[in-house]
Amino acid sequence: MNADPSELQKFGDMAHHWWDPESEFRPLHEINPLRLDWIDSLFPLQGKVVLDVGCGGGLLSEGMAARGAQVTGIDLGEKALSVAKLHLHESGLNVDYRLISAEAMALEMPAQFDAVTCLEMLEHVPDPASIVKACATLVKPGGHVFFSTLNRNPKSYLLSIIGAEYLLRMLPRGTHDYAKFIKPSELARHCRSNDLALGELTGLTYNPLTRAYALSKDTDVNYLMHTRRHV
Template sequence: MNADPSELQKFADMAHRWWDPESEFRPLHEINPLRLDWIDSLCPLNGQTVLDIGCGGGLLSEGMAERGARVTGIDLGEKALGVARLHLHESGLDIDYRLVSAEALAQEQPGQFDVVTCLEMLEHVPDPASIIRACATLVKPGGHVFFSTINRNPKAYLLSVIGAEYLLRMLPKGTHDYAKFIKPSELARHCRSSGLDIAHLTGLTYNPLTQVYSLCQDTDVNYLMHARRHV
């Protein structure tokens, strides 16, 4: 199984707070509109069949469903999926949440999705290349795949680990392992070797003075990548 038990436990312990915008998941709540708008601008979600890999408590999944997508969300965290399913009673949305790995679903449903998203997940798994290959298998020829993760360099360590976890305390200590951060060049190489063409790359920055996130050209720390599967 391409999952770190300690990572699964870490998110299981926090799962009940997933939909609390003032909890450890506050950064996800604040960047979610930016992520949704970016994805929707590159591939209008209305009517698309979408797979959200590493969906957690369903924040992105619900956002895409609200925009008219038919969403399947998968995760290996049972508690997070339980929270996601429970929140559907509040939102009234129709999302298929499944406890299954990306690799297993790729064998079961190859080429079945118009769009595949895998955001804020690659830096938490032992073998990100395996996830990327699964994404390429799951998406239809010509389909869209969206990733987001954290760059690996001294600036990213300073801001994402020291700054966010220890100084600003935006995230619990130990949320990120610097060794698992992924350079854009590495992610692009994994994509190309899996049959995906890189279409767009954009950065995500946080201003601690204004406490505002924004999309920009600076990919030094957080970044998002859009790829297309070969036709």
């Protein structure tokens, strides 16, 4: 199984806070509109069939469903999925949540989705290349795959771990493991080897003075990558 038991435990222990915008998931709540707008601008979601890999408590999944997509969300965290399913009763949205790995889903439903999203997940798994391969298998020829993760360099370590986890305390200590961060060149190589053509690369930055996130050309820390499967 391409999952770290300690990572599943860590996020499972926090799962009941997933939809609390003032909790340790506050950064996800704040970047979610930016992520949604970015995806929707490159691939209009209305009426599309979309898979959200590593959906967690369902923030992105529900956001895409609210924009008219038919969404399936998959994760290996049972507690997070339980929270995601419960929140549907509050939101009234329709998302099909499943406890299954990306690799198993790829065997079951190859080339079935118009788009696949895999955001803030690759830096938490033992074998990110396997996830990229599964995402490429799951999307239809000509379909879109969206990734986001953390770059690996001294600036990223300083801002995302020392700054975010220790100084600003935006995230619980131990949320990220620097050794698992992925350079854009590395992710791009995984994509190319799986017939995913590179599209747009954009950065996500945080201003501690205004406490606001923004999309930018600065990919030194957080970045999003848009790819498209060859026809």
